[in-house]
């Protein structure tokens with residue numbers, strides 16, 4: 276019975292570990308960008324939440340968490356233009 280418990284625990288841990296299938300391909304990135312960054316690039320859920328944003332030079336990166344598959348990634352933004360207000 277302890278063995279079953281242990282297996283269950285390992286499964287829960289493995290859920291959060293990156294594996295080969297989690298690798299972001301260029302296609303996945305492009306699709307994500309084409310969708311305006313509104314759906315998870317891994318599971319396609321739209322239940323995603325933007326978290327911390329870091330600013331650097333003329334860009335910023337925002338950590339985004341998927342509430343469905345619990346993976347996260349970084350949106351990278353670059354300042355491309357300004358407009359008179």
Ligand SMILES: [Zn+2]
Nearest residue numbers: 315318341344
């Ligand atoms: Zn997801």
